[in-house]
Amino acid sequence: MGYDYRIISAKYGLLSPEDKIATYEKVLRTKVDADKIRPSVEEKLKPILKDCNTILVIAGAQYRDVLSHIVDERFVFLKAEGIGDMMHKVSIAIPNENRTIDEFPSN
16 A cells, blocks of 8 residues: 555564564563564664654554554554454555544454
8 A cells, every 4th residue: 555564573572574484383462572672673763754644553562562662653553353353444544545543443
């Protein structure tokens, strides 16, 4: 859809869509896990975000926690009830570029 985006990886920190990585099984499960990668994610993300007016976050709770120290009024979080619901809401938005986050169904 032409949006710039990044991926928070439990193993690699902040990734660009073009980054090549090895397969892995690590996930963020606790606040301690999020705290470990937060500094490197913030360091890479802050310069990118300085020119952004709106930042849509599509992430589970532990991954959102990685961003907790840099969240401001520009951040919008996709509300979902688990990964399945989140993926469903994102799939609804992809085919129609004119949809807004407010149009996502709540369940």
